[in-house]
Structures are given as C-alpha cells and as structure tokens.
Amino acid sequence: MALLKATKLSKVFGGLRAVSNFEIDIAPGQLVGLIGPNGAGKTTAFNLLTGVYEPTTGEIEFDGKNVVGLKPYQITQLGIARTFQNIRLFADLSVLDNVKIAYHFHVKYGLLASFLRTSSYHKEEAEIEEKAVRFLEIFKLADKKDKIAKNLPYGEQRRLEIARALAAQPKLLLLDEPAAGMNPQETQQLMEMIRWIKKEFNLTILLIEHDMSLVMGVCERIYVLDYGTIIAQGTPLEIKSNPRVIEAYLGEEV
Amino acid sequence: MRAKTKTDIAGLVACILVYAAIQGLILTEFIGPFWQLNIILIGINIILAVSLNLINGFTGQFSIGHAGFMAVGAYVSAVLTVKLQLPFLAAIVGGALGAGALGFAIGLPTLRLRGDYLAIATLGLGEIIRICILNIQYVGGASGFMGIPRYTDFTWVFALVVFTVFVIKNFIDSTHGRACISIRENEIAAEAMGVDTTKYKVLAFTIGAAFAGVAGSLFAHYFYIAHPASFTFMRSFDILTMVVLGGLGSITGSITGAVLLTFVSATLASYPEWRMIIYSVVLIILMIYRPQGLLGNKELSLKLLGRLTGGKKHGSA
Amino acid sequence: MDSSSLVVQLGQQLINGISLGSIYALIALGYTMVYGIIRLINFAHGDIYMVGAYAGFFATSVLKLSFIPALLFSMAAAGMLGIIIERIAYRPLRNAPKIAILITAIGVSLLIEYTTMLLVSPQPRTFPAIFTADIYHIAGLVINSQQVLILVVSLLLMISLTYVVHQTKMGKAMRAVSFDTDASRLMGINVDRVISFTFGIGSALAAAAGVLVGIYYNSIDPLMGIMPGLKAFVAAVIGGIGNIPGAMLGGTILGVIEALVSGFWSSTFRDAVAFGILIVILLLRPAGLLGKNIREKV
DSSP: OOSEEEEEEEEEETTEEEEEEEEEEEOTTOEEEEEOSTTSSHHHHHHHHTTSSOOSEEEEEETTEEOTTOOHHHHHHHTEEEOOSSOOOOTTSBHHHHHHGGGGGGOOOOHHHHHHTOHHHHHHHHHHHHHHHHHHHHTTOGGGTTSBGGGSOHHHHHHHHHHHHHHTOOSEEEEESTTTTOOHHHHHHHHHHHHHHHHHTTOEEEEEOSOHHHHHHHOSEEEEEETTEEEEEEOHHHHHTOHHHHHHHTSOOO | OHHHHHHHHHHHHHHHHHHHHHHHHHHTTSSOHHHHHHHHHHHHHHHHHHHHHIIIIISOOOOOOHHHHHHHHHHHHHIIIIITOOOHHHHHHHHHHHHHHHHHHHHHHHTTSOHHHHHHHHHHHHHHHHHHHHTOGGGTGGGOBOOOOOOOOHHHHHHHHHHHHHHHHHHHTSHHHHHHHHHHHOHHHHHHTTOOHHHHHHHHHHHHHHHHHHHHHHHHTTSSOBOGGGGSHHHHHHHHHHHHHHOTTOHHHHHHHHHHHHHHHHHTTTOHHHHHHHHHHHHHHHHHHOTTTTTTTBOOOGGGGGGTOOOSBTTOO | OOHHHHHHHHHHHHHHHHHHHHHHHHHHHHHHHHHHHHOOOOTTHHHHHHHHHHHHHHHHHTSOOOHHHHHHHHHHHHHHHHHHHIIIIIGGGTTSOHHHHHHHHHHHHHHHHHHHHHHHOSSOEEOOOSSOOOEEEETTEEEEHHHHHHHHHHHHHHHHHHHHHHHSHHHHHHHHHHHOHHHHHHTTOOHHHHHHHHHHHHHHHHHHHHHHHHHHHOEEOTTTTHHHHHHHHHHHHHHOTTOHHHHHHHHHHHHHHHHHHHHHTOSTTHHHHHHHHHHHHHHHOTTTTTOOOOOOOO
C-alpha cells in the first residue's frame, strides 16, 4: 500500500494554475525525487502535501488517511516532516533548542505541571534534553549545541534543519532543495547523509532538487513537473533520456 | 534537579528578605506616602509588563491594547467587592478570569492577523472595551466606579508580583513556553514541527490578559475609583514601553523596565509635558540605537549581577 | 418620524458625512501613501494634521494671511515637518524589526503633541473667522458654506494628487517604489528622495485637513489629532491600505457611517463603531475594499 498518494491535485491562485492534475504515489521505504524547471510548482506541491495550502481540487492520502483540510501541525503529528527551500531555523535560538521543539507534541505533561514544576515536568524535561543531545551527536552537531543557530556555517544549518525534522520521528520526510548553495563536495556528503538517514530511521523520502548529480545519485524514482503538471515519471535512466523532460529543461545537462 | 531545588530555596529566601525589608520601611514610615504609592505602582506595572512580555516578547504577537484587559480586571473585581460583597481574593480571581475570558474571546479570531494589522486590531479592541465601559451605567459610566475599598497593600502586591513572575517564568521554561518562543522565531517552521500555533498564540494571549486583569484588580482597589480614563491607549503604550525598554523576551528586563519607568514617571510627576517629551525622546533614541532594549532576550542572573550583563539566555533550560 | 422628514434627516447626515469623510480622506491619503511605500503605519500622522491646523492658525492670526495663502503656508510647513521626521526618526530604522519602527512612530507622535502643548499651552485656541459660514437652505436641508469649502478644497487636492501620481515622473517613481523598492533602486530611482516626497505630500494633505477643520469647528488643541488620526487610519484600511483611491473611498464611507450613527443612534458609541468596522474589515477582508492580498512565501 502506498504511504503517500495524491490524486488529481490542483491549486489555483486567483488566475494562476500553480499545480494541476498532480498525481504521486510513494510506497514505504522509497526515495523519490521531484524535479522540474524553476517555477514549475514543486514547492507548491510540497505545501499542498503538508497542509500549508489547501488544494483547489484533489485528494491526498497518507498512511491510509485522508489529510486534505488538516492543518500543517496535524499533518506533522501524523508523520510527515519537511525542510524548507529557504532554511527556516529558529535563528536566534540555540542548536539544542531547535531540536527540542521537535519533541513538543510528544510531551505528556500539561500546563499545571509546568506552572508548579512537578516531578513529571522535571522527568520529561530531562528526557527531552537527553534525547535532543543524543540526536545532535548522531548528526555531529553536539559540540555546537549551545551555539546560536544563525551563527552556524550554511552547510551545518542545513544539517540542523534536517536533524530537527527527523527528531519529530516522521515516516515520510520531505526535503526542499537540500543541496541549495552547496559545493560539489558538500553535495556528496549530503548524498551520503540522505542514504544513511533513510536506512537508519527507516524513512520514506521525497525530495525536490535542482542538482542533477544528487537526484540521479540517490533517487530510485523521479517525477518531473513542468508548468504545474507531471510530464514524466520513472527511474533516473528513463528520465534522462525522456525527450519531453529534455525539452522542458531546454538543453540543461541532465 | 538538586541544583534547581537549591536555587529555588535561595530565590524564596531572597524574596522573603526583600519583602521584609521593604515592609519594614513602610511600617516604620521611613518610606513616606508618595513612595509607598509608587512602590505599589511599580508592583502593578511589573505584573503588567511581564504579562505583556509573554504575548509580545516570548510569543512575538504584536498586542498594544493591554490596558483593555487591565480595565476588565479592575471593573470586574470592583463589582465583586462592592456590589457582591465578596472577599478581595475572590475579586482578584474574578478579575483575572474575566480578563482572561475576554482575552480568549478576542484572541481566537484576531490572532490570525500578523504584524501591523494585529497591532492595530488590538489597539482598536482596547479602545472598544474602554468606550463600552464608558457607556455602562451599572459600573458608573463616564463618572467612573466609585467607592472601591482600599484592599491593596504592599503585601498583596508583593505576593502577586512573585506569583506572576513564578507562573510566567515556569511557563516559559517548559515545553509550552518553547512552543510559544518557536512561534515568535518562525511561525511557519513551528507549525511544520507539529506545534499547534493557533492554540499557543491564544493561550499566551489569554494568560497575559488574565494577569493584566490581576493588575487591574490591584489598581482599582488602591485608588478607591476605577475610571475609563485610566485605561486608554496611553496606558497600553506605557506598558509596551516598559517591556521594550527592558527587552522583549526577558522577564528580568520587564521588571527592570517597569521599575525604571515608574520611577521616572514619579520623579517627573509635576511636569507632565516634560515627562512625555523626555519619555518619547528616550524611546526614539532607544529604538534607533538599541532596539533590543536593556537586556535583549537574556536574563539577569545572580552570578553576573555585578557586571550588569546578561546571563542565562531564554530557552536553554 | 414620518417618511419625508426621515429622508430629510438622512440627507442631512449624508451631507455632514461627506464633509467629515473628505477630512478623513485627506488624512487617510497620507497614511496610505506612506504605508504603500515603506510599510509603516505612521502613528505621528494625525499629529501632523494638528500641526497643520496650528500653522494655519499662526498664518491667519499672526501673519494675517487670507485663506488660500494661509492654506499653502500650512501645507508647506507640515510638508517640511513630515520630511524632517522621516529623515531623523524613520530612515535609520529602514531595516529594523517592525515593532521598533512602530514604537518610534508612537514616540514621534507623543513628542509632537507634548512639544506643541509646551509651546502653545494645552488650552484650545479659536481659529480666526477667515471664512464666514453662510447657511443655505435647499430642499429642507441645511448646508453650511464651510462644508462646501471643505468639499471643494478636498476634491481639488485629491484631483491634483491623482494627477501627480499618474502623470508626473515623480508619481511614476512613487508607484514603482511602492511596488518593488529594490527593483526601483536598480532602475536608477532615488528611493530616498521618493520616500521624502511621499511624506511631504501626505503631510501637506493632512495639514490642509487641519486648516479646514480649524475653519469649520473653530477650535484647535494639541491633542486634536489623536482620534481623527486613528479614524483616518481605519478609513485607509477600509479602502485598502496602500491604495490611493481606496483612501478617498474609505474616508468618505467612514465619514458617512459616522454621521449616520451619530444622527440616528448614539454619538457616544460613534468612536467604537469606527473601531468595530476596523476589526470586521481586518477579519473578513484585510486587503480592504480596493486592495490586493499579499501572501507570505513559504
């Protein structure tokens, strides 16, 4: 059964059809890419899948549940996490605090416990701290846990954003241009990290990317979007030689 | 946890000492009536500033109608003591609940507005509350609500200041507080991390409003009278100034701001126009050269008190 | 009330409303232009209107100027004040967080109010009668010649503004900067100069409103700008903040609604109604009647 399934999805803004007849089917454990020229509607698709936008028409099913109309935080709580095209860290908070937020919706202690600082508050806070630090260790950011997020070098900020998303324990991870602004060496490291997190956290991943070496290198299947519709889908090899895709990119190196 | 209990006890002892010292000075008349009044005002302003900071500083919502909630607290508590003969504590709780309920009712629809629009909406709502009170004859209308017994004294004020700071600080240091702070930092990212942003914005707003109601109750029961003219936009702006001066996102900052500005107001009380001119010039200069205020979003910690610089930064519990 | 006198009452309030609305429109234009160009709610704008009234007072009672020279004097004085304020208080905060600049604006507002109080005393002053009120009776309606003056002057000013905005180079630059500041800069537009100009024009219009109000209501005081300022802002929001025809429309609508509420219901709730309309518009149609919705990019 598909983990994520979108059918006949479309989004119209006033006069602009940002996305139309978008259909996607991702089985658990797959690593799928979503590519297309700039302005094709890829981030809009992500926003539809995560509840940021409500679709004009169409259905989205995640893990057997219909998620259209749910708010973004509810979709996250169901098991979809994402990163953003322009990094959206909590810039003035510490690295550790950025990760701690991911545990928020799993916390059991309520308001009264916070006001009175009961033992359940202390216990869970200690757990959160421990889990967060351990998580940062996995991503090799633990030594920087008290640094302010905006002061990290760019590559580490991206890593932190991914770590934060994963701390929310999702089943499906959406990565929006994770390699943006990276040099070939960093992109290579990112590729290895993506393969590693998929295995380590038993994830299904959907990623938007412009860097073709990354896409071809890690994705098992690729969807190609142009002017808001899917124009092709298949394995990297199939996509490479698809004339419609080549035409859409107008001679870009694929 | 052991360390935390130690600091808790230290804090408690410090509070008792401060209370005893000031109360002693009051009882022996070392502190005259003018300064007694101002100490009460400082306490009330601390409660107002810290509660507003929860909304504006920690949750990043632009609320400039806080005086409206103060007014609701004042009037509801006055009705409970004067018309219903209830004890002071019940009146304070009633005032807090009334203000909190209104905060909830207002917050729910308006908190989807952002930035400037939210500011103007809260300004307008504060004014609407005041004008409505002005037209309710049951509570005195334009003449004000007179004959309120003076139940407020330093002990009440001190106790409630400690209570307010205790509750709000603990809220901030919990996962719920972190949720609010994440909304301030990046609302869309917070939502993407599973935080119900609407719930927390309304929650912060409601708690802030409730404490403003507490302050209003104390205010009404000190000055024998509650009048709509005490709860205009100028009052909201005064509170906002204290918060911004102290630093949005710093509780000790709000306390500092409240103390400083009440002090300045008291000293310049005989020159109202000069007070406002100095106030506004200081504000403009502050915004241009140090918009983060005195403490930014850091807290004064006992260890570094001597150096007057920030200590523990909020969020790293 | 029988139907014919109801119609007369209605008509009367409409006339009052349109006069009041023209004043709101003139002030609202300043708010909307400044917001359109730098996204700032200029809290001090209502006080510029007050300064305009006082400048007009000075021009007529001390300089003994007649109506039109006094009006021009006042508009020039306020225009300069607006430009100076922008230069000193707002320009340094161009890239500061929103709350900082809003607080600064409130600070400037207080500074203007209380400095005026210190200089000319908080007592209201009586505006010299440079334009006597002739009363006309038409079809049972009472029309004051001063109301006609307000309407005529407002219309002339609004038409001039529309001409400037659409037919002059500076007007084009204003529209460009409010659309996309960075692109305008890249096109060689001196953005600072355009912003100054916008403040100048907006302030001049507010001053004109101040003078007209001085003539009509006869009395001016240092705090007279607070309420009209807030209400003109509501008017700008109704029409769509950032939208110039919107300000004119919003001003007229608010003026008429206020007159009708005052005349037919209660004058004490009049102010609350204005704020109530503000809340309703912000909740239901924040872009206003003529404005466009701007989405945040995710």
